[in-house]
Amino acid sequence: MLTPIEIQGKTFKNSGMGYSKADVDSFFSSVSADFEALYKENLSLKEKINNLDASLSHYKEIEKSLQKALVLAETTAEETIVGAKKNATVIEQEAVLKAQSIVADAKVELEQLHVKTTDLLQQYDRYRTQYKALASAQLDLLNSEAFDIDVATMKAISGLEESAAEHTDQLQAEPVYAVEETESEETAVEQEEDFDETLSTDDAMIKDFSEMFDSEKDEENQ
Template sequence: MITPLDIQNKEFKKSFRGYKAGEVDGFLDEIIMDYERIYKENIELKDKIGMLTDQIRQYNNLEDTLKNTLVVAQTTADEVTTSARHKAEVIIEDAELEGKKLIDSAREEVRNIKREYEYLKKEIFIFKTRYQSFIEAQLISLDEFYKGIENGDIHEKDKDHNDDELELFEDMVVDEINDMGA
């Protein structure tokens, strides 16, 4: 997996008709910030899943303990007087209800986490697809722009127009990224 540090340390070869280094560096800085945020968020979510898995394990242990307690309570209830049996049955019923409530609560929490996880996976896929489309559109636009320059079809006003379109598209992508983070 690529880390934010890998992006930051990536060096590109320079060529005669290469990209402007400042623009590429600026764009990579933006990618590093966004990727680092997503990278940290992913780590936090993994930690949260681990914590919830531990809680589920505790609830399962509690369920086993409750079952064992019920068996002991049943045996004890048979050995005591009628009033003692009645008290034991009340305790058992309360323990079963509480255990079911805890288990149901834990299961609901797991379902919620799974839904959130699936939603985040989908959002990451959407972001990747949009970002990939943006990059591809920019490459096509740049190819057309440079072909126009080579053919002598591009004038200064066309260059300004293409720059304005590029800035508008970049603003749309930044807004999209910011909306996903909100």
């Protein structure tokens, strides 16, 4: 390709007949100037093309890197999703097992609490029945003849005490080997013995009932 300098330095041989030298020189000057402008523009465009090629190569490398990164990201994302699903499944299974265990423990505790509550209610019923029986026995005892002391009995006891006092005075006054009891004294003694026997019987019944109640209470505590 011709350069502007080569065009400017081009010379022609003279001949007898030919073009006007001035016109040829003027034309060459114009062509040289235009060609120089085109030449410089061509060089500039080539430089730009080279720069663009370099940039294009750089961007292609970046594109390859991005594609690799994108593929890696997609692979990683898929692996992450698969792993997350597996972890979610494991966590869900563990949560279900833990919930089942908690529910089972709660049922056991509820059953134990129900058993304890039932046992306490049964104990309460037994204690209530025993206390009612004890109160009824005490009430029956209070309503029995053992506590029905009338005026005649009080007089008999009083007479017995007076006779006993007189008998004691006589014994202190003189020794007596045999003493005949009067009919009133015999009656008073018999009434006193009957009263003591009744009290002893009632006391024995209360004692037996108390021992039975204490025995049942000890068995429940064991």
